Amino acid sequence: MKAANFFTLPPSLAAFATYFNPDVAPWEWLNQIALALAAQPAGPALLTIPAGVHIEGAVWLHPTVKLPATATIIGPAWIGPETEIRAGAFIRGRVIAGARCVLGNSCEFKNCLLMDGVQVPHFGYVGDSILGNGAHLGAGAILSNLRLDNKLIAVRTANVTFDTGLRKFGAILGDKAEVGCNAVLNPGTLLGPRALVMPAIAVGGYVPPNTIARHRQTVAFMPRGD
Numbered sequence: 001m002k003a004a005n006f007f008t009l010p011p012s013l014a015a016f017a018t019y020f021n022p023d024v025a026p027w028e029w030l031n032q033i034a035l036a037l038a039a040q041p042a043g044p045a046l047l048t049i050p051a052g053v054h055i056e057g058a059v060w061l062h063p064t065v066k067l068p069a070t071a072t073i074i075g076p077a078w079i080g081p082e083t084e085i086r087a088g089a090f091i092r093g094r095v096i097a098g099a100r101c102v103l104g105n106s107c108e109f110k111n112c113l114l115m116d117g118v119q120v121p122h123f124g125y126v127g128d129s130i131l132g133n134g135a136h137l138g139a140g141a142i143l144s145n146l147r148l149d150n151k152l153i154a155v156r157t158a159n160v161t162f163d164t165g166l167r168k169f170g171a172i173l174g175d176k177a178e179v180g181c182n183a184v185l186n187p188g189t190l191l192g193p194r195a196l197v198m199p200a201i202a203v204g205g206y207v208p209p210n211t212i213a214r215h216r217q218t219v220a221f222m223p224r225g226d
Contacts, residue, residue, distance in 0.1 A: 001190075025164075066083070072090050073091045090109070102119040123139055135176065147167075180201075192210070
């Protein structure tokens with residue numbers, strides 16, 4: 001199971017390519033986020049920062065980033081071109097966002113990599129996760145990143161279980177994967193490209209590409225018809 005099976009790092013994030021090997025398991029990228037950010041100079045902010053936006057630590061904002069009246073951005077963080085940060089967003093360190101993303105109102109982001117066109121518009125949590133190009137979370141979607149028993153997180157597919165060695169690991173979303181409103185992805189969930197999770201269900205394990213997870217807890221998969 002390789003990162004290349006889920007997404008391709010876009011040109012907007014080319015400066016980080018050395019740190020994200022497409023031939024390793026995608027969850028191995030999580031420990032690379034901090035290293036990738038440490039190698040990039042923060043540089044001066046080239047846009048006007050509203051009085052209600054609190055910035056702390058090493059933060060790089062592209063001049064075309066759209067900032068709200070209120071938000072908190074704690075570095076290290078790197079926010080790419082034409083990305084929109086909405087009111088009340090909490091960017092809590094070790095965050096990389098590519099081009100044309102939406103980091104939505106009252107959403108929290110921590111130790112995550114968002115590729116181009118990722119949309120997390122309303123009331124979501126994205127921790128210790130990687131979201132591929134064009135991935136989308138509906139309002140209230142949560143990527144849970146810690147087991148209740150605090151044990152190390154395993155990734156379970158139909159045929160094999162992978163021990164990640166990680167205590168905190170949210171989800172991997174392939175390119176154009178979507179999660180419905182108020183759905184919860186349990187720690188270590190993987191969605192293949194164009195996989196879809198229906199609203200208001202809890203899903204774990206691996207959802208294959210181009211399929212729909214429809215049922216709560218015991219997941220049933222159906223091909224996507226769109």
